[in-house]
Amino acid sequence: MHTYNEIKNQAEQLHKTYELLEKETFNTGEVDQVIFTGCGTSFYLASSAARYYQNATGVFAAAVPASELFLHASTWIIPGKKYLVVAISRSGTTSEIIMALDNLKENEQIRTLAITCNGDTAMAEMADEVIALDHISEQSVVMTQSFSNMMYALQLYAVKWAESEQDLNELSRIPDLVNALIASEDQTKVIAENLTKKRFIYLGSGQYNGLAKEATLKLKEMTQTECESYSSLEFRHGPISIVDESTVVILLAQKETAAFDQSLVKDIQRLGGYVLVIGPTNEDFEADQLIRLTDEITDHNRYSLYVPLLQFLAYQRAVRLGFNPDQPRNLTQVVKLA
Template sequence: MDKTYFEITRQYKMLEKTIACVESQKEALREFYLAKKPKSIVFIGSGSSYYLSQSAEIIARTQYGISSSSIPAGDAMVNFKANKKAFEGSMVVAISRSGNTTEILKTVNDMKNEFGISSVGITCVEDSELGRIADLCIKMPWAFDESVCQTGTVTNLYAASALLLAGFAGDSTVFGDMRKMTAAGDRFISENEPEFKKIANKKWDKVVVLADGEISGLACEGALAFKEICCTISNYYHVLDVRHGPMVLIDKNTLVIADLKPDNKDYQLSLIDDLVKKGATMVVSTDDSYDAIKNIDLHVKHPNVGNIAEGLPFINIAQLIAYHRAILLKLDPGNPDGLDAWINLAK
């Protein structure tokens, strides 16, 4: 079995371990957060983990009312002095597959040394530099992807970030939503993958991913999956915001993957209708509250699991279409030319 395909299709089994891991630390996480009393949380990451930081920022703010921000670790490292007011009195949460990315490590060290702030790491290796320097670290070695292009790792890091915040807030709801989606995950993939493969075989050469709210950062990662896995031009936008400029570039050669929310359906469906009129290949993801959507290429329904957990099946759509597109184009989906699994600037 192809390594990348294996890592995509095993991710829900890995998620079971991730949920259990964070849930076992739920009380300790709550005590840690209350003891530190940060004025805000700064989430940092690089590449995929920065996109997950964006989702974590939104989850912290919208679900728990925690002041939060997200910044690429490279930006934070290079422009450290410019971010002084954002960093002072905060807590830093660093998300990293390897736990050894130069920009992340230097930023965490600088923030601790300059401001004495508390730090949390989330990583997919047991022994890493991030694990050594962070005050608290969630380690998920079972979720480590060996492919250069992260798939299952991304999903587990996203889940762990959301569950970390639920632990801080003493909230059990997200744990339940994640368990519900994880229980349905393998079936979701097996039932929908044949349709994803058909979409991969259609005529398109660029991709637009649309989503709002807590899964926005994860949707950015969905767009990145097309760049990395099948070397296809791709972009992410908020759902209705695509009308404000990017709409002019969507045409019959565009694949659009959109996640629609259950509220204010008419505005969202009107947009989908306009995208169909432009000739785009349309894949729409919704919960069960939507009736059949006319004239689109694929309507994917996910379990009703709340705004955060619905990100899990949504990222699967992008990962599997990108994977099957890479196979069609005779590309190596897990090892694109010129990309490293993580960046060590000391080399």
């Protein structure tokens, strides 16, 4: 199984990404806003990366689907303002990314950075700068290690721009910590293989909202399971009405949200929902299942530790349901517009 192997060996690839980015220098320059853009998984990555970048650097950042930058560019680009547009694509050939970069190329106020797992593409040629993770060569249709590695590369890019030694030191530990988590992949099987559960909901706030959306997409792509994602505390404002005994809620916990997470879990449980909490929870935290992550790394740098667990959950459920994760229905590795 390509998908399984590419989830399993992403720690090794994270090591390579760290070594690559550690040596790189970039033309940061002054900008008024950074726009992160992509499609599908790459857009959810952009959403998380924008929140991380703004937190690390103090520069305003936003995430925009790539199609918005050629369909509605005037609603995002203000004349006279300086922008850095960070374009994200695993293949470097996604149609909307190419069209977005082409639409922006004549604007002298816009500088572009491409991040891709294929440096020999039109996307890379069109951008002013490139982060090419050519050591990532996924054969799977769904994005796994490409997602974690491109996010990790953008985190390293941000902290190098901010010259934050503390963040860089924490990020240097990520590959080894991910490797340890991958060794305990069976933690997610309890719920992944429980077929009495029909509905899955992922909750995450801040930069983890993008990850909640990506986890939802992974499960949907591999299993066609009914699933949704929300910002954590928004879940009470309507969506909680669908919770019943067939519902699983996966909460991406953080130290920043600790004061609110426990009461949210209790509210979901009272309605019959099963709650899996992943994160740096305290010893007295209660849920149906807990997967505790280290609190020795700050919330914004812990991101990659959640990723393989969420990918394993989707993979394991696909296998339990009899699906082939390498051949998801109605999907191809690259989306190209006619």
